[in-house]
Amino acid sequence: MKNSKSEIVVESQPGNNSIDTLRDQIESYERERKILLDLSNDITKVRKKNDLIALFSSRIKGLFYFTHAIVTLIDETNETYTPFLLDHSASPIKNHSEYSELIQAHFSLNEPFINQVLGSDGPECFLLDEIMDKPGSPKFLRVNYEEGIREILMTPLRSKMQTIGFLHMYSDRKDSFGAEFKTIIKGIAPQISSAVSNIIKNEEIAYKENVNEVLLSLSNEMVTVRDRKDLLKVINFGLKKLIPFTHSVMTVLDDSGETYNAFLTDDDSRAKEFSKYTEAISNPYPVNDGIYDKAAQSEKPVVLNMKSFDISKVPLWFRLNYVAGAREMVIKILPDEGIAKHSIILFANKENTFDKKSINIIERISSQLSTAASNISANEEILSKEEEKSFLLDFSQDIAGVRTKDDLEKAISSVLQSVLNIRLSMIRIIEDDGLTLSPYMYDKHMFYGEEPIFKELASKNIGIDEYLTAKVLNSKHPVIFNIEEEDRKGNSAKYLYFWKKAGLKNAYGAALRVGNQNLGTLWLLTDEVNLTLLKGICAQISIAISNIRANEKVLTYKQLLEVENDHLKEQIQTIYNFSEIVGNGEEMQKVYHLISLVAESKSSVLLLGETGTGKELIARAIHNASPRKNKLMIKVNCAALPANLIESELFGHEKGAFTGATDRRIGKFELANNSTLFLDEIGEMPLEAQVKLLRVIQEKELERVGGKTTISVDVRIIAATNRDLEEEIKAGRFRSDLFYRLNVFPINLPPLRDRVEDIAPLANFFVGRYSKNAGRKVNSISPKVIQELKSYLWPGNVRELEHLIERSVLLSSETVLREVHLPKDRSETKNQEVDLANRTLEEVERSYIIEIIKRCSGKLSGRGGAAEYLDIPATTLHSKIKKLEIHKSEYFSA
Numbered sequence: 001m002k003n004s005k006s007e008i009v010v011e012s013q014p015g016n017n018s019i020d021t022l023r024d025q026i027e028s029y030e031r032e033r034k035i036l037l038d039l040s041n042d043i044t045k046v047r048k049k050n051d052l053i054a055l056f057s058s059r060i061k062g063l064f065y066f067t068h069a070i071v072t073l074i075d076e077t078n079e080t081y082t083p084f085l086l087d088h089s090a091s092p093i094k095n096h097s098e099y100s101e102l103i104q105a106h107f108s109l110n111e112p113f114i115n116q117v118l119g120s121d122g123p124e125c126f127l128l129d130e131i132m133d134k135p136g137s138p139k140f141l142r143v144n145y146e147e148g149i150r151e152i153l154m155t156p157l158r159s160k161m162q163t164i165g166f167l168h169m170y171s172d173r174k175d176s177f178g179a180e181f182k183t184i185i186k187g188i189a190p191q192i193s194s195a196v197s198n199i200i201k202n203e204e205i206a207y208k209e210n211v212n213e214v215l216l217s218l219s220n221e222m223v224t225v226r227d228r229k230d231l232l233k234v235i236n237f238g239l240k241k242l243i244p245f246t247h248s249v250m251t252v253l254d255d256s257g258e259t260y261n262a263f264l265t266d267d268d269s270r271a272k273e274f275s276k277y278t279e280a281i282s283n284p285y286p287v288n289d290g291i292y293d294k295a296a297q298s299e300k301p302v303v304l305n306m307k308s309f310d311i312s313k314v315p316l317w318f319r320l321n322y323v324a325g326a327r328e329m330v331i332k333i334l335p336d337e338g339i340a341k342h343s344i345i346l347f348a349n350k351e352n353t354f355d356k357k358s359i360n361i362i363e364r365i366s367s368q369l370s371t372a373a374s375n376i377s378a379n380e381e382i383l384s385k386e387e388e389k390s391f392l393l394d395f396s397q398d399i400a401g402v403r404t405k406d407d408l409e410k411a412i413s414s415v416l417q418s419v420l421n422i423r424l425s426m427i428r429i430i431e432d433d434g435l436t437l438s439p440y441m442y443d444k445h446m447f448y449g450e451e452p453i454f455k456e457l458a459s460k461n462i463g464i465d466e467y468l469t470a471k472v473l474n475s476k477h478p479v480i481f482n483i484e485e486e487d488r489k490g491n492s493a494k495y496l497y498f499w500k501k502a503g504l505k506n507a508y509g510a511a512l513r514v515g516n517q518n519l520g521t522l523w524l525l526t527d528e529v530n531l532t533l534l535k536g537i538c539a540q541i542s543i544a545i546s547n548i549r550a551n552e553k554v555l556t557y558k559q560l561l562e563v564e565n566d567h568l569k570e571q572i573q574t575i576y577n578f579s580e581i582v583g584n585g586e587e588m589q590k591v592y593h594l595i596s597l598v599a600e601s602k603s604s605v606l607l608l609g610e611t612g613t614g615k616e617l618i619a620r621a622i623h624n625a626s627p628r629k630n631k632l633m634i635k636v637n638c639a640a641l642p643a644n645l646i647e648s649e650l651f652g653h654e655k656g657a658f659t660g661a662t663d664r665r666i667g668k669f670e671l672a673n674n675s676t677l678f679l680d681e682i683g684e685m686p687l688e689a690q691v692k693l694l695r696v697i698q699e700k701e702l703e704r705v706g707g708k709t710t711i712s713v714d715v716r717i718i719a720a721t722n723r724d725l726e727e728e729i730k731a732g733r734f735r736s737d738l739f740y741r742l743n744v745f746p747i748n749l750p751p752l753r754d755r756v757e758d759i760a761p762l763a764n765f766f767v768g769r770y771s772k773n774a775g776r777k778v779n780s781i782s783p784k785v786i787q788e789l790k791s792y793l794w795p796g797n798v799r800e801l802e803h804l805i806e807r808s809v810l811l812s813s814e815t816v817l818r819e820v821h822l823p824k825d826r827s828e829t830k831n832q833e834v835d836l837a838n839r840t841l842e843e844v845e846r847s848y849i850i851e852i853i854k855r856c857s858g859k860l861s862g863r864g865g866a867a868e869y870l871d872i873p874a875t876t877l878h879s880k881i882k883k884l885e886i887h888k889s890e891y892f893s894a
């Protein structure tokens with residue numbers, strides 16, 4: 001530079017100048033030399049980047065005129081140059097609206113203007129109005145022009161044969177950059193280049209030191225990270241020192257590796273303001289969504305220009321961030337020893353934010369980030385396992401105390417609803433048939449106001465092969481059903497109506513099992529639930545239900561045993577009383593024959609006969625001679641039951657079936673399963689009960705009152721009546737269809753008066769029994785008494801004889817029974833006959849009818865009734881009673 005200046009002076013003024021001019025020139029030369037010398041001295045000391053340009057400008061401005069200077073640097077990788085050293089104070093464009101954009105912009109190296117500069121070995125001068133509008137010309141030319149700049153001097157800065165950047169000098173005058181100016185700038189350019197190189201190196205060193213320092217503190221902080229919040233702090237306060245991102249997200253893969261969802265979300269995200277944000281950060285996304293899979297394929301962090309994506313096809317989180325202003329993102333799948341589970345995503349609102357340095361930093365911290373995230377996950381898992389454990393422990397304690405369904409309902413509702421915010425939709429239990437499931441327990445509130453639909457749902461059992469039920473029963477784990485999706489698929493099941501009504505996202509179906517045995521299904525409604533916990537809860541509920549059911553069975557069995565016990569006692573009593581059937585007369589022989597024909601079959605038997613003829617005795621004889629003899633014969637006295645209880649007596653009832661049904665009750669039909677049911681006094685059964693009885697006899701199936709399940713029964717029916725059923729049918733009191741069902745095998749028991757030959761053996765039999773019972777010595781009956789007994793009509797049949805003998809034995813003190821107290825002595829009747837002459841015919845008829853009714857124990861019609869004895873129709877007897885004003889008290893009082 002010095003040489004070139006002296007050359008100019010010497011060559012242009014070859015010794016013709018005056019001394020003064022020469023002195024002036026020498027002085028000027030000295031000044032110039034000094035400025036340049038100072039400049040080159042100062043340049044070597046410059047450490048801060050903008051100091052260099054300020055220093056350079058102030059020194060050169062001492063020699064030449066120009067407005068301001070800047071240095072731009074070449075970025076080889078993307079073939080651009082970008083502002084590096086700026087002299088803000090001198091810049092006339094600093095107030096221009098595009099200034100801040102310009103000082104960060106990257107200008108292309110591939111255009112004529114800069115190519116001319118690159119091709120030159122020294123400063124190149126341009127008039128802005130000539131070049132600024134040429135195709136490809138950089139924007140800064142026009143901006144400078146708009147702020148009054150007219151000329152630019154561009155000098156390539158070279159270091160080790162390579163152009164590293166450009167020195168830009170601007171002037172608001174034309175012709176500012178003369179030959180001398182250019183020569184000086186050309187001369188000083190190498191020093192500027194080396195100063196810039198030094199600054200770059202220093203900056204690089206400082207940057208590296210800073211990066212190392214930040215990364216070191218980051219890594220120290222990351223070691224102490226315990227939860228997601230801590231990690232977010234580290235990323236935001238640490239990583240933001242090195243990378244200019246706006247906000248971050250971390251994701252985690254699910255166990256199957258098929259979906260990912262948010263692991264960590266940054267509160268700085270402007271996407272938070274959108275209503276769909278919660279959905280965006282809680283949704284799982286398939287890994288092949290065009291974003292995640294891109295990152296997964298690359299080992300390096302992947303920078304994505306968000307603008308280049310079709311916004312209608314990107315995942316929701318991407319779309320929300322884009323709409324909120326994000327334009328660039330970098331995503332890195334974090335390395336892991338096993339499956340890479342986590343990823344980090346950084347967003348920026350400007351393109352080209354994530355440069356090589358950012359990528360390098362992300363790479364450097366990715367393994368630490370991964371470790372921290374994994375540690376947090378592991379930590380969370382331990383915590384949640386501990387929580388699960390203590391939760392299940394509490395739950396199992398609650399469940400352990402459960403004895404009844406009510407207890408279980410309380411325990412479940414307190415845990416599910418209050419603690420986990422889950423709604424119990426339904427527990428269904430597999431029925432004994434193994435093919436259907438009936439409702440066992442449900443949240444009543446869910447069905448509030450919807451009883452008709454619920455009743456319809458609950459009245460029908462669900463088959464084990466119903467679509468969702470089968471899925472759940474066949475799965476080892478709880479199955480999740482998205483309610484909206486089920487609806488969309490067109491699932492028209494009734495339960496879906498209630499699922500939708502609950503307003504929750506998912507239905508969880510889990511099999512209730514004890515060991516490998518399916519017990520039923522549990523249906524819960526909630527948005528989200530920990531599946532491990534759910535499995536634990538199911539296991540506990542399964543055990544509880546199986547215990548409750550076992551308990552119920554024990555109770556039922558106990559009840560059964562108690563009832564059986566009562567029957568047994570009754571039977572022992574009966575056996576004691578009727579160890580044998582007495583009577584070998586012709587009539588009874590016929591009966592025995594019939595018993596032998598029917599006993600072994602399953603056929604229904606209808607025993608007909610007057611009261612006290614021994615129908616029950618015969619019924620037991622048939623049962624005892626049948627293959628069912630090892631089980632108890634169950635007896636129901638249809639006349640002794642109030643009409644409203646007869647059904648529950650016969651078929652049983654469920655708890656709560658009607659007011660007063662405080663417990664489940666097993667009906668006589670169920671008790672008589674595989675045995676005989678003796679329906680005594682069947683003629684007294686109300687019509688309504690007759691219908692149900694007929695149905696059960698025909699279908700061999702019954703339902704308990706208030707019950708929903710059918711119970712199969714195998715019962716042999718023996719019915720008995722002292723009424724004339726055919727007459728009852730005519731009178732509309734007995735159903736003919738039931739009669740035909742029962743009348744399969746009728747056996748008529750003869751009245752005692754028709755088998756006089758049996759009277760003496762029976763009387764002797766009873767004497768033996770009651771004399772022994774009462775501690776008397778009576779062992780025979782006098783012929784006179786036998787004769788009296790034979791002459792009597794016995795309206796009460798064998799029972800009457802039995803009672804008479806019992807009474808007489810008690811009154812006798814001898815060994816021979818010489819006297820019996822028959823209701824009316826025949827001799828007395830003879831005495832009465834003496835008085836007949838003194839009475840009117842009506843009076844005689846009246847007392848005769850009363851006497852006969854008395855003998856028939858008040859029975860007016862039917863077999864053994866007064867009408868039969870009088871040989872008049874029952875209707876005639878009724879009108880006579882009315883006419884003669886005979887009152888009940890007259891024949892019942894005796």
Ligand SMILES: Nc1ncnc2c1ncn2[C@@H]1O[C@H](COP(=O)(O)OP(=O)(O)OP(=O)(O)O)[C@@H](O)[C@H]1O
Nearest residue numbers: 581582583610611612613614615616617722798799
């Ligand atoms: N052949 C018989 N041998 C011994 N005892 C008999 C005989 N027939 C009936 N009895 C006795 O007579 C009583 C009445 O019998 P049972 O109760 O079987 O008659 P029933 O026809 O069922 O009467 P009801 O129609 O009033 O119920 C019984 O206590 C039984 O001891």
